Amino acid sequence: MSDSIKSDPSTTETPDTTETSGPTETAGPTVIEYADYDGDGYDESVLLDTDDDGLGDTIVQDFTEDGEVETIAYDADGDGFSETSMSDLDQDGTADTVFADIDQDGAHDFAISDVDQNGIPDGFQLL
Structure with a gap:
């Protein structure tokens, strides 16, 4: 004897085909080029579109001459560049940057971290 399941078409639920997922990921800024201008093995600049306006920021x-790390961001406005922000961290060791949607608001964030000359983290700034 075979078991069969019969369903009443009037009570059959339509399957939910709506896909659900976690937070929407953004593509992030388009990195155009990194450059090590003085040949010391560290990238001094990056050209990228941080604000999705189609221009390379x-x-x-x-x-610097006194051994600190200076970070400056320039926004391309179509007629040149304007300084948009500068790190005020006391960067006396090594600094690093990351471009990502850190706060998941759909906008690109630029974070700078600093490690002192002993390798101890001593600063973080979100721009």
Whole structure:
């Protein structure tokens, strides 16, 4: 004897085909080029479109004459660049940057971290 299941078409539920997923990921800024201008093995600048306006914005990070790391962001506005932000971290060791949607608001975030000369993290800034 075979078991069969019969369903009443009037009570059959339509399957939910709506897909659900976690947070929407953004593509992030388009990195155009990294550059090591002085040949020291560290990238001093990156050209990327941080604000999705189709123009290449520039982030410059390099050692100053007194050994600190300076970070400056420039926004391309179609007529040139305007300085949009500068890190105020006391960057006396090594600094690193990351471009991502850190707060998941759909906008690109630019974070700078600093490690002192002993390798101890001593700063973080979100721009």
